[in-house]
Amino acid sequence: MTSAPLLRVDGVRAVYGDTVALHDVxxxxxxxxxxxxxGPSGCGxxxxxxxxxxFETPASGRIEVDGEDLLRMPAHKRxxxxxxQSYALFPHMSVEKNIAYGLESEGLGRAEIARRxxxxxDVVGLGQLAKRRPxxxxxxxxxRVALARAIVKRPxxxxxxxxxxxxxxxxxxxxxxxxxxxxxxxGLTFVVVTHDQEEAMSMADRIAVLRDGRLEQLATPQELxxxxxxxxxxxxxxxxxxxxxxxxxxxxxxxxxxxxxxAHALPVGEPATAVVRPEDLELTDAATTGLxxxxxxxxxxxxxxxxxxxxxxxxxxxxxxxxxxxxxARGDAVGVRFGRTSAVARDDAGAAASAQEAVSx
Amino acid sequence: xxxxxxxxxxxxxxxxxxxxxxxxxFLAPGMLFLIVFMAIPVGLLAFYTFFKRGRFGGLVFEFxxxxxxxxxxxxxxxxxxxxxxxxxxxxLLALAIGYPMAYAIAGLSPKWRTIALIAVVxxxxxxxxxxxxxxxxxxxxxxxxxxxxxxxxxxxxPISMLYTPQAIVVGLLYMYLPLMVLPLYASLQQxxxxxxxxxxxLGANPWRAFRTVTLPLSLPGALTGCVFVFVPAMSNxxxxxxxxxxxxxxxxxxxxxxFFEARDWPFGATLALLLTIILVLVIVLQSAVSRRVTEGPxxx
Numbered sequence: 001m002t003s004a005p006l007l008r009v010d011g012v013r014a015v016y017g018d019t020v021a022l023h024d025v026x027x028x029x030x031x032x033x034x035x036x037x038x039g040p041s042g043c044g045x046x047x048x049x050x051x052x053x054x055f056e057t058p059a060s061g062r063i064e065v066d067g068e069d070l071l072r073m074p075a076h077k078r079x080x081x082x083x084x085q086s087y088a089l090f091p092h093m094s095v096e097k098n099i100a101y102g103l104e105s106e107g108l109g110r111a112e113i114a115r116r117x118x119x120x121x122d123v124v125g126l127g128q129l130a131k132r133r134p135x136x137x138x139x140x141x142x143x144r145v146a147l148a149r150a151i152v153k154r155p156x157x158x159x160x161x162x163x164x165x166x167x168x169x170x171x172x173x174x175x176x177x178x179x180x181x182x183x184x185x186x187g188l189t190f191v192v193v194t195h196d197q198e199e200a201m202s203m204a205d206r207i208a209v210l211r212d213g214r215l216e217q218l219a220t221p222q223e224l225x226x227x228x229x230x231x232x233x234x235x236x237x238x239x240x241x242x243x244x245x246x247x248x249x250x251x252x253x254x255x256x257x258x259x260x261x262x263a264h265a266l267p268v269g270e271p272a273t274a275v276v277r278p279e280d281l282e283l284t285d286a287a288t289t290g291l292x293x294x295x296x297x298x299x300x301x302x303x304x305x306x307x308x309x310x311x312x313x314x315x316x317x318x319x320x321x322x323x324x325x326x327x328x329a330r331g332d333a334v335g336v337r338f339g340r341t342s343a344v345a346r347d348d349a350g351a352a353a354s355a356q357e358a359v360s361x
Numbered sequence: 362x363x364x365x366x367x368x369x370x371x372x373x374x375x376x377x378x379x380x381x382x383x384x385x386x387f388l389a390p391g392m393l394f395l396i397v398f399m400a401i402p403v404g405l406l407a408f409y410t411f412f413k414r415g416r417f418g419g420l421v422f423e424f425x426x427x428x429x430x431x432x433x434x435x436x437x438x439x440x441x442x443x444x445x446x447x448x449x450x451x452x453l454l455a456l457a458i459g460y461p462m463a464y465a466i467a468g469l470s471p472k473w474r475t476i477a478l479i480a481v482v483x484x485x486x487x488x489x490x491x492x493x494x495x496x497x498x499x500x501x502x503x504x505x506x507x508x509x510x511x512x513x514x515x516x517x518x519p520i521s522m523l524y525t526p527q528a529i530v531v532g533l534l535y536m537y538l539p540l541m542v543l544p545l546y547a548s549l550q551q552x553x554x555x556x557x558x559x560x561x562x563l564g565a566n567p568w569r570a571f572r573t574v575t576l577p578l579s580l581p582g583a584l585t586g587c588v589f590v591f592v593p594a595m596s597n598x599x600x601x602x603x604x605x606x607x608x609x610x611x612x613x614x615x616x617x618x619x620f621f622e623a624r625d626w627p628f629g630a631t632l633a634l635l636l637t638i639i640l641v642l643v644i645v646l647q648s649a650v651s652r653r654v655t656e657g658p659x660x661x
Contacts, residue, residue, distance in 0.1 A: 084558070
C-alpha cells in the first residue's frame with residue numbers, strides 16, 4: 001500500500017468477561033479496497049466489525065478512519081455504514097423509507113433525499129419495489145434494500161456482516177458478482193466479514209485470516225493459497241493435503257512416508273507440515289518408481305475430478321485434482337508424485353508471529 | 362398478503378379445504394364453552410333490553426324502547442361519560458408508568474428479567490379483596506399515609522384521600538398495571554436489537570432511534586396493554602364501591618344497582634349491553650390500528 005490507509009486498526013484488544021475476543025489485532029485497509037475478515041465462528045471477526053461500527057468498545061487499541069479516532073465518536077456519528085447479517089430492515093417502513101432513513105437522520109432536504117434514494121434504488125435494481133414493505137420481498141430483494149440503505153449515505157467505509165449467508169446458492173453467486181460490480185461502481189471501501197473462504201477468495205482484494213482472536217495471516221487470496229503462513233491457513237483456505245512431520249534441509253520428514261521435498265525457511269528439526277494442493281499432486285502409472293497408492297474414490301465435478309488415493313503409511317487419503325473426467329476407478333493402483341510443495345511450521349504461536357512478519361514485509 | 366392470483370390445481374384445492382377443517386377439533390371445546398356461557402347470556406341480555414320491568418325484578422313481556430331512551434337521560438349519560446373518562450385516565454397513567462418499566466425489564470439480563478416479571482405479577486397472586494382493603498388501610502384519614510405525612514410535619518390535618526375519585530384511579534391503576542406491563546414487555550423483548558443498531562448506524566441519535574424504530578414497533582403491544590387495562594377498569598365496580606365509597610358511580614356500579622337494588626332488570630341489562638358494546642368497539646379499534654401499524658396501509 002502506498003497511500004495512507006483509510007482504516008487503521010491498531011492493537012485492538014476486546015474482552016468479554018474472562019475471554020479475550022481479540023488479541024491486539026492490527027491491520028490497515030486502503031482506500032477502495034475490497035477487504036475480507038475471514039475465520040471460523042468465534043474467531044473475533046464480528047467483534048472487530050462491531051468495534052469499527054461502534055457497537056462494541058475495545059478494551060484497548062485504536063481504530064482510525066482517515067486518521068480520525070473512531071473510538072472517541074459515538075456510533076451514530078461514525079462515517080461508517082453497515083449491512084447487517086439479518087439485514088435489520090425496519091419492518092414498519094417501505095423500501096423507500098428504509099433507504100431514506102439515513103439521509104433523514106442527516107437532516108437533508110426532501111428533494112435531495114428523494115433524488116438520492118431514487119438514484120440508489122436504480123443502482124441496486126429495486127425500481128418496482130420502492131413502495132413495498134420488507135415482508136413482501138424475497139431474501140435477495142431484502143439484501144438489495146439493506147445494501148441500498150447502507151450505501152446511500154456514501155460512507156467512507158462499508159461494513160458487510162456475512163452478506164451472503166442468508167441467501168440460497170444461486171442468488172448467492174449472482175449477488176457475489178454484483179457486490180463486486182457495485183464496489184467498483186460506487187467506489188467505496190468494503191470490509192466483509194465471512195466464515196466462507198470461497199466467498200472471501202472470490203470477492204476480496206485482500207483477506208485477513210483470524211483465528212481465536214489473533215490475526216493469522218493477511219495477504220491477497222493468491223498469496224494465501226500459494227504461501228499459507230500456518231497449518232491453519234493452509235487447511236482453512238482451499239483444500240490441501242497436509243503431511244505432518246519434522247523439517248529437514250529442503251523438506252519435511254513425514255513418518256511413514258519419508259522425506260517430502262518442500263520449500264521452507266524454517267530451522268531443521270522443527271515440527272512442520274508439508275502442504276500439497278490437490279492440483280499439485282500428480283498421479284502416474286503404477287509401474288513408475290516412487291510412492292504407490294490405491295484409488296479409493298473418484299468424484300466427478302464437471303470440469304475436474306477429485307481422486308482420493310490411499311497411501312500405505314498415511315492415515316488420511318491423499319486428494320488429487322485432475323482435469324476433466326478420469327479413467328481411474330476404485331481399486332486401481334497408481335503412482336503418486338508431489339509437485340509444488342511448501343512447508344509451514346506446526347507451532348501455532350510461531351506461525352502467528354511469522355504471519356505478522358510476512359504482512360509487514 | 363400478496364395479491365397475486367394463485368393457480369390452484371384441484372389436488373391443491375382439496376388439500377386446502379382439508380387443512381381448513383383441520384383446526385375444528387382443536388377449536389370445538391373452547392368455542393362450545395364460550396358459546397354456551399358467553400353468547401347465550403349476552404343474547405338474553407339483549408332480549409331483556411326490549412321489555413318492561415317487573416315490579417320485583419324479572420320482566421313484563423311488553424315490547425318497548427324505553428330502556429334505550431332512558432340511557433340518554435343526563436344522569437345516566439353522565440355516569441357513562443365519567444366511567445369512560447376514569448378508565449381513560451387509568452389507562453394513560455398505566456401506559457406512562459408501564460412503558461418505561463417494560464422497557465427497562467426487556468433490557469435486563471435473563472435472570473433479573475425473570476425476577477422483575479415475577480415481581481410484576483406478584484399482586485395477582487394475592488386475594489383481590491385483601492389488596493383492596495390494604496388500600497383502605499393506607500389511604501383513610503387515620504391511615505398510614507396520613508400518619509406518615511403528619512409525622513413528617515408536612516400537614517397538620519389528615520388529607521382525605523379515601524373515597525375520592527383519585528383514590529379510585531389509584532386503586533384501579535394498582536390493580537391493572539401488570540396488564541399493561543406484560544404485553545408491552547413481550548413486544549419490546551422480541552424486538553430485534555439489530556434494528557436499533559441499524560438506526561444508530563444510519564446516523565440516528567438515541568432519541569431518534571427510539572422514536573422512529575422502537576416506539577412504533579412496540580405500538581401493537583402498547584395498544585394491547587391499553588385494552589387490557591381499559592376494559593376491566595371501565596367495568597370494575599368493587600373498587601369504586603370500596604375505595605370510592607360508592608360516591609363516585611361508575612357504569613359497573615350502576616349495572617349492579619339496577620339488578621340488586623332498583624330491581625330494574627331490563628334497564629340493568631341495557632346498561633350492561635352498552636358497556637359490552639363499548640368494550641367490543643375498543644377492541645375492534647385496537648386490532649385495526651395494530652394491523653395497520655404492523656402491515657402498513659393496504660395496497661390497491
